[in-house]
Structures are given as C-alpha cells and as structure tokens.
Amino acid sequence: MDRPPHPFRIANFRAYWAARFAMTLAQNALIIVVGWQTYTIARATMSPSAAAAQLGLIGFLQFVPLFLTTPVTGLVADRFDRRWIARITVTLQLICAITLALVTAEGAMTLPVLFGVAILLGIARAFSGPAFSALAPNLVPRDVLPTAIALSSISWQVGTIIGPALGGYAYGHVGPAAPYFLATGLFAVALLYLFLIGPVPRANQVGRAKPLRAIIDGLSYVGQNKLVLGAITLDLFAVFLAGTSALLPIYAADILKVGPTGLAELAAAPAVGAAIIALIFSIRPLKTNVGPKMLVAVLIYGTATVVFGLSTWLPLSLAALAVAGAADMFSVYIRQSLIQLYTPDEMRGRVGAVSQLTISASNELGEAESGFLASALGPVGAVMVGGGGAIVVTILWTFLFPSIRRARTFDPPPTLIDPAPLPQPERVS
Numbered sequence: 001m002d003r004p005p006h007p008f009r010i011a012n013f014r015a016y017w018a019a020r021f022a023m024t025l026a027q028n029a030l031i032i033v034v035g036w037q038t039y040t041i042a043r044a045t046m047s048p049s050a051a052a053a054q055l056g057l058i059g060f061l062q063f064v065p066l067f068l069t070t071p072v073t074g075l076v077a078d079r080f081d082r083r084w085i086a087r088i089t090v091t092l093q094l095i096c097a098i099t100l101a102l103v104t105a106e107g108a109m110t111l112p113v114l115f116g117v118a119i120l121l122g123i124a125r126a127f128s129g130p131a132f133s134a135l136a137p138n139l140v141p142r143d144v145l146p147t148a149i150a151l152s153s154i155s156w157q158v159g160t161i162i163g164p165a166l167g168g169y170a171y172g173h174v175g176p177a178a179p180y181f182l183a184t185g186l187f188a189v190a191l192l193y194l195f196l197i198g199p200v201p202r203a204n205q206v207g208r209a210k211p212l213r214a215i216i217d218g219l220s221y222v223g224q225n226k227l228v229l230g231a232i233t234l235d236l237f238a239v240f241l242a243g244t245s246a247l248l249p250i251y252a253a254d255i256l257k258v259g260p261t262g263l264a265e266l267a268a269a270p271a272v273g274a275a276i277i278a279l280i281f282s283i284r285p286l287k288t289n290v291g292p293k294m295l296v297a298v299l300i301y302g303t304a305t306v307v308f309g310l311s312t313w314l315p316l317s318l319a320a321l322a323v324a325g326a327a328d329m330f331s332v333y334i335r336q337s338l339i340q341l342y343t344p345d346e347m348r349g350r351v352g353a354v355s356q357l358t359i360s361a362s363n364e365l366g367e368a369e370s371g372f373l374a375s376a377l378g379p380v381g382a383v384m385v386g387g388g389g390a391i392v393v394t395i396l397w398t399f400l401f402p403s404i405r406r407a408r409t410f411d412p413p414p415t416l417i418d419p420a421p422l423p424q425p426e427r428v429s
Helices: 011-043 048-079 082-105 111-139 142-173 178-195 211-224 226-242 245-255 259-283 290-310 314-341 345-377 379-400 402-406
Strands: none
Touching: 011 048, 011 082, 011 111, 011 142, 011 178, 011 245, 011 259, 048 082, 048 111, 048 245, 048 345, 082 111, 082 178, 111 142, 111 314, 142 178, 142 259, 142 314, 226 290, 226 314, 226 379, 226 402, 245 259, 245 345, 245 379, 259 314, 290 314, 290 379, 290 402, 345 379, 379 402
C-alpha cells in the first residue's frame, strides 16, 4: 500500500499554505499598528484607563460583524466555492490596508477611521475563516490531515511572529504609513496564490437544503457532538479570559516602557513558542492521549498568563508569553484536528463558522473584555483575573465534558466517518 504523500507534495496545498502565510503576515503587520495608533491617538486626549477602553472598543467592533453573520458565513462556505470566498475576503482586506496607508500618509488618521476599518476587517474575517478552515481538508487525503493542520498552523504562527515585527519596525524606522503599504502588498501576494489553487473535490449536499434548515442542522450538529462542543467552548472561555493581546500596548508603553519596538517583540513572543510546537507536530504528529494533553496545555496557558501579568522585566515577560503561545498551539492543534476529523465535509463550513465565532469571541471580544477590565482594575489586575479564570474553566470542563479527557486518538467513531468518501485530492504536483 502506498504511503500517503506529504502535504507539501500537493500543489494545491502549497498554494493554500503560501496564501495563508502572506495573509497572516499582512493581518498582523496591520493590526499591531492599528492598536498602537488607537492607543497613542487616544492618549493624546484621554487618561490611560480611558485609552485602554478604546483598545477594547476596537476588539468589540471587529467581533460584532462576525457575531451577526456567523450563521450565514458557515452556510456560504458549505454552499459556494470556498476558493472564491477566500479570494473576495482577501480583496476586501487589501482595500482596508490601502485605505489606512493613504489616510496615514496624509496625516489624517482619526479614531473614527480606525473604528470604521475595524468593522470592515471584522466582516472580511467573518467570511474568510469558515472558507479557509473548510478548504484545507479538501486539499489533502484524510490520513494526512493532522499533518496538514500542523503545517497550516505553522504558516499562521510564523506569520504571527514576523508580522508584528515587520509592522512595528516599519512604523518606527520607515514611517507610520509603511506597515499599511507593506500589508497591501502582502494581501496582493495572498490573492495571487489563491488564484493558483485549482478545482478541488468537495461534498455539496447542503446545496439541496433550504438555507434556514441547513443553518439549524449545522448548529444542531455542534450541540449534539459533545466532544466538538466541549473543545470549541473550552477555547472560547479560556482565551476570552486569559487573552493579553489587547493590553500589550499598555504594557509596552506604561509598564515595561519599551516603545513600539518592544511592543512588536511582545506581540511576536507567543507566536515563537507556538511555531516551535507546530513545527514539532508537523514532523512528529501527536497520536495518543490527545484529550488529556489538550486540557493540560490549557492549564499551562493560564499559568503562563498569570506570570506575564506579574512581570515587570521584559525577558521574563517574553518568556511567559512564549510559553503561553506554545501551550495555546498545543491546544489549537488538538482541537482543530478533532473538529475537522469529527465533522462531515458537507458541514465543515457551518461547524467552522461556529468555531470561528468562539475563536473571535475569545480574541476580539476577549480584547474588549481585557480593555474594559483593565480600565476598572488596571492592566495587571485584568491579566491576573483572566489567567486564573482560564485555570478554573479548564478544571470545570474536565468534568463537564468527560468525552474530552476520554479522547485518546484523532480517529472518530465509525458513525461519524463520511459514508460516501470524497474523491482523493491530487497526490503529487
């Protein structure tokens, strides 16, 4: 029997990987500067606590469009060509980037402009997330999907490492508009690679269902599959509580006093740890005791967050963030593999939309929670409460969702395997 090919031997997957990498670089180069500009513009006329609330508002404005459109975005990803959804959403992000570049170059940047672009970015990400996540399993055979997920995570994590650094250094050493022009070019590269992805096999059973019925079916599947529901909601509450990204500008400016260059280092630190874990899994995929290991990883994530909150020394802060990123990647790898492999292809878009909603709730809405909590308790208090909350949630989920701690492998029960397997994707370039 032939061994399955490595995902990088599949031309469509290579193009997908490169597109996601370029897009992630662009997003992170852009968003780190959006946060910095929001805080510095607000600090010119506001107190630190009021400026922190503006950072929270940026996260909230990105979350609202995703929350409102989630049922539709999942159905769109299951009914229409996922490649074209990705292409259109990347184009919208490109337009946002060039708009920010031109407004900044003219010296006309204001908080309303930043808030308006945040809403458009939220809309683009609402539709791109389910399409990107559901597209990956169509590009590779099922038996190499965990490896493909690890490689896809590497593109995202390495982009998260390099993107903030590119944005921070370009802002500090070239000019305020430079990161946005850079992001524009990277989005263009991502769009080019997306057009290189050829036709892919996929199920289209949802096409015969009425839209409302199809949406309800997707939500019902998540609610009935306790392992998928537990994995999704664990990430929702843990990262919602313990996320620190929205508070990094405050730590860089007022606690560690390291400026925009230090902010880029702080933003990149979690991704350094995450990329190391993703690289390990791409070489040696995890196969045993996946559920218990995911729970332990989330506990470590919460603990590392507490250490970061207490630190006033940059090297310790960077180390704590790197450990948190590594633990988060460990959890993400397991969670995404379980969700993808436990979900039939014709429902992956809708399940992916629900997963994205919880991820965005934990990220963007978590940023809002962090900003608002920091305005009330101070940044250190907000991080401490969040890290401790993540630990408590993980302990609770261990008992509320026993299917997680009982999950030993990524292999789903026979009843969950697609009854009519899709045609195999192309095996070699």
